[in-house]
Amino acid sequence: MSSVVSKLVARYRYKGGIAGFAHDGDRPASPSASTAVEDLFWENEGPVVHKWHHYLPIYDRYLGPWRGRPVRMLEIGVSRGGSMALWRKFLGPEAVLFGIDIDPACAAFDGQAAQVRIGSQADPEFLRKVVAEMGGVDIVLDDGSHVSRHIRASLDVLYPLVSEGGLYMIEDLHACYWRSYGGGYRRPGSFLETVKTMIDDIHHRYHDQGEHIPATAGHLGAIHVYDSMVVLEKMTVSPPRHSRRGRE
Numbered sequence: 644m645s646s647v648v649s650k651l652v653a654r655y656r657y658k659g660g661i662a663g664f665a666h667d668g669d670r671p672a673s674p675s676a677s678t679a680v681e682d683l684f685w686e687n688e689g690p691v692v693h694k695w696h697h698y699l700p701i702y703d704r705y706l707g708p709w710r711g712r713p714v715r716m717l718e719i720g721v722s723r724g725g726s727m728a729l730w731r732k733f734l735g736p737e738a739v740l741f742g743i744d745i746d747p748a749c750a751a752f753d754g755q756a757a758q759v760r761i762g763s764q765a766d767p768e769f770l771r772k773v774v775a776e777m778g779g780v781d782i783v784l785d786d787g788s789h790v791s792r793h794i795r796a797s798l799d800v801l802y803p804l805v806s807e808g809g810l811y812m813i814e815d816l817h818a819c820y821w822r823s824y825g826g827g828y829r830r831p832g833s834f835l836e837t838v839k840t841m842i843d844d845i846h847h848r849y850h851d852q853g854e855h856i857p858a859t860a861g862h863l864g865a866i867h868v869y870d871s872m873v874v875l876e877k878m879t880v881s882p883p884r885h886s887r888r889g890r891e
């Protein structure tokens with residue numbers, strides 16, 4: 644590991660403990676109108692929720708259409724319970740919200756804004772049990788360990804369980820560049836390398852290498868890549884067709 648990377652990793656504790664990245668600042672002055680999630684985040688006086696500022700409008704964009712509906716959402720990583728409370732306020736009382744965390748202390752938040760179950764995101768049986776209890780899942784938000792092999796283990800189990808038209812969101816993917824999280828720049832096994840393979844998989848009809856990610860094969864409608872966040876749109880993908888219409 645280069646000395647620069649080791650210094651970064653050593654300084655990284657959790658979201659924003661890196662020199663050069665603003666951390667825990669006040670609400671930035673925004674030239675545009677704020678979004679609903681931004682308002683809920685900045686006005687939060689309940690349990691701590693910890694998010695990078697640039698994620699907030701992304702949540703609005705993807706979660707906004709599910710507001711007020713009985714959406715089933717699973718968040719990996721409960722921590723201090725603040726994000727579950729935020730999703731409850733944003734999505735409304737009809738949402739079926741579950742959070743999972745490996746830390747037994749998070750059980751204290753069970754039954755507050757959401758149901759909380761204790762276990763590892765890398766445990767397939769645990770994940771299947773939670774989704775069965777939820778009655779299925781429409782949205783997964785992975786804000787758990789940020790270790791690439793854990794992210795992949797969760798995706799392998801959970802993505803096939805996401806409903807048609809649902810979303811699979813993974814955040815804090817900057818950790819994919821850090822060795823202690825199983826990452827590294829273009830390092831095989833880093834979850835961002837998996838995402839790059841998904842781009843090839845989406846285009847599998849135009850090359851002869853086939854699809855390499857079984858969990859998403861044939862059911863990946865779109866991949867949205869943001870700084871440190873990826874949003875996968877689950878849909879059954881039909882072979883592309885094209886037509887010519889109009890006068891020659």
Ligand SMILES: C[S@@+](CC[C@H](N)C(=O)[O-])C[C@H]1O[C@@H](n2cnc3c(N)ncnc32)[C@H](O)[C@@H]1O
Pocket residue numbers: 657691692693694718719720721722723724725726743744745746762763764765786787788793
């Ligand atoms: C980044 S925090 C979650 C923050 C929370 N979502 C928020 O926005 O405030 C990450 C959480 O993932 C949990 N975690 C770490 N490894 C895990 C694993 N293997 N399975 C499930 N949760 C894990 C940690 O205990 C920690 O509470």
